[in-house]
Amino acid sequence: MGTHDIIFNGIAAFLTLSIYTFLYKDNPFYKFAEHLVVGVSAGYFAVILYYNGFVPKLIVPLWEQGKLYYIIPAVLGVMIWTRFSRKWSWISRFSLAFYIGSGAGIAIPLYLQNFVLRQLSASMLPVGISTWPMITNILIIIGVFCALTYFYFSKEHTGAFGASAKIGIWTLMVGFGAGFGLTVMGRVSLLAERVVFIRDYLNELFRYLS
Amino acid sequence: MDNGKSNLYDWMMNLDRRWVYLVIGVVVTLTAIAPFKVPVYVTPEVRNIYNFVESMEPGEVLMIGVDYAPEAMAELHPMNYAITRQCFAKGIKLLLCCLHQNGPGMVEQVIAQVSKEYDKVNGVDYVYLGYKPYPAITILAMGQNFRIPFPEDYYGTPLDSLPMMRNIVNFDNVKAIINISAGSATEYWINYANGRYNAKLAIGVTGVMTSDYYPFLQSGQIFGIIGGMKGAAEYEDLAEKGGYISSEKDQLTAFKSMPIQTTTHIVVILFIVLGNVGYFMSKKKK
Numbered sequence: 001m002g003t004h005d006i007i008f009n010g011i012a013a014f015l016t017l018s019i020y021t022f023l024y025k026d027n028p029f030y031k032f033a034e035h036l037v038v039g040v041s042a043g044y045f046a047v048i049l050y051y052n053g054f055v056p057k058l059i060v061p062l063w064e065q066g067k068l069y070y071i072i073p074a075v076l077g078v079m080i081w082t083r084f085s086r087k088w089s090w091i092s093r094f095s096l097a098f099y100i101g102s103g104a105g106i107a108i109p110l111y112l113q114n115f116v117l118r119q120l121s122a123s124m125l126p127v128g129i130s131t132w133p134m135i136t137n138i139l140i141i142i143g144v145f146c147a148l149t150y151f152y153f154s155k156e157h158t159g160a161f162g163a164s165a166k167i168g169i170w171t172l173m174v175g176f177g178a179g180f181g182l183t184v185m186g187r188v189s190l191l192a193e194r195v196v197f198i199r200d201y202l203n204e205l206f207r208y209l210s
Numbered sequence: 211m212d213n214g215k216s217n218l219y220d221w222m223m224n225l226d227r228r229w230v231y232l233v234i235g236v237v238v239t240l241t242a243i244a245p246f247k248v249p250v251y252v253t254p255e256v257r258n259i260y261n262f263v264e265s266m267e268p269g270e271v272l273m274i275g276v277d278y279a280p281e282a283m284a285e286l287h288p289m290n291y292a293i294t295r296q297c298f299a300k301g302i303k304l305l306l307c308c309l310h311q312n313g314p315g316m317v318e319q320v321i322a323q324v325s326k327e328y329d330k331v332n333g334v335d336y337v338y339l340g341y342k343p344y345p346a347i348t349i350l351a352m353g354q355n356f357r358i359p360f361p362e363d364y365y366g367t368p369l370d371s372l373p374m375m376r377n378i379v380n381f382d383n384v385k386a387i388i389n390i391s392a393g394s395a396t397e398y399w400i401n402y403a404n405g406r407y408n409a410k411l412a413i414g415v416t417g418v419m420t421s422d423y424y425p426f427l428q429s430g431q432i433f434g435i436i437g438g439m440k441g442a443a444e445y446e447d448l449a450e451k452g453g454y455i456s457s458e459k460d461q462l463t464a465f466k467s468m469p470i471q472t473t474t475h476i477v478v479i480l481f482i483v484l485g486n487v488g489y490f491m492s493k494k495k496k
Contacts, residue, residue, distance in 0.1 A: 048312075189467065
């Protein structure tokens with residue numbers, strides 16, 4: 001590791017520790033690091049968006065290729081900015097209507113197909129008790145049915161219906177538990193990577209200084 | 211005596227969270243300083259992806275959608291490296307794209323390092339399409355022709371002048387897509403690439419997201435999931451056994467973090483038990 005890496009990795013280590021100081025309490029080091037992250041991310045995003053979206057999708061077609069119809073989406077885009085004026089904000093509704101209308105038109109049929117119907121058909125499984133997959137299939141069917149009964153509020157959750165709802169809430173809890181466990185794993189991964197980074201940096205720093 | 215016990219239960223219930231942070235910080239640091247080896251059980255959903263890449267012939271094309279930013283590097287970078295190394299070692303060509311605004315740097319970091327290791331050439335062995343906003347529109351357009359959203363690659367070279375892209379038009383010409391993501395981009399890949407164009411799809415996601423996508427594995431919309439750092443460690447384990455990566459070259463970053471995962475999880479479980487004992491005992495007292 002050369003002087004350049006020592007300096008820049010040192011800044012990274014300092015910013016990492018600054019962020020973690022928030023775990024004790026809010027302080028100027030944390031504020032500085034947080035604002036730096038937000039500022040750098042926003043600046044980076046703006047530049048990336050300009051060169052990967054604005055230039056190839058508007059500047060080049062309009063000015064270099066002479067495709068004048070690109071003025072239409074450009075005007076629709078400019079119209080959205082009228083939201084900053086109380087007097088003219090109504091103009092932005094045309095752009096938003098186009099945006100939401102086209103977005104919904106593209107998304108709704110596919111979402112219904114892939115996130116509802118495909119999932120429904122995946123819940124319609126062959127049942128039996130002869131093999132292990134079939135036992136898991138039965139568990140899935142019971143879990144789905146009972147979880148759905150929990151969300152049926154037009155009937156009081158008593159008797160057999162209440163028991164089904166109870167199994168449903170346990171099924172949901174198993175799902176939340178799995179989600180929580182994976183969330184812990186995810187957060188620990190971030191901490192582990194930073195701790196290993198600081199450990200390796202300190203090793204390199206001591207080697208460099210000696 | 212009873213009063214003393216009640217105080218203990220109250221203390222367990224109202225433990226300042228900073229003690230939890232301190233204990234976890236100490237445990238993570240100690241494990242990082244003195245690591246040990248932890249066996250990793252490989253799940254079928256990770257093995258499916260590895261086996262699929264393994265079954266591909268040299269010259270065939272795999273697409274990788276890299277949709278994460280530096281904050282998810284710890285979980286997703288290791289799997290990205292492992293898959294890329296396996297592909298380049300096998301002579302599989304890579305088509306890369308990015309639908310996350312802070313992701314282009316992630317692709318460049320991985321591809322620059324691994325292409326150098328395997329002496330792979332941009333435009334011949336891999337093509338990096340770059341980043342485009344609005345994932346739904348971009349994926350739908352790629353399903354028709356990669357040249358619609360990406361007339362040029364990330365470095366400004368027209369796709370038609372790149373040797374690798376001569377016979378590649380759309381998703382029909384790639385064997386599969388692996389989406390490595392830390393956000394909603396995965397939903398777009400499932401909905402549009404698989405749902406609309408029937409593209410073969412697998413995903414690598416952060417731990418937080420993993421449980422949300424298991425239903426899509428069961429429904430057959432995706433053929434594999436690499437979930438967070440544990441999934442990445444599983445993939446690294448398989449790739450090491452396959453001879454594609456090695457611990458001597460320090461290429462098993464997720465695998466090496468598994469001891470930290472183990473010790474930290476033990477601490478978290480102990481704190482959960484402590485909190486629950488306090489809760490039930492203080493309830494019993496009342």
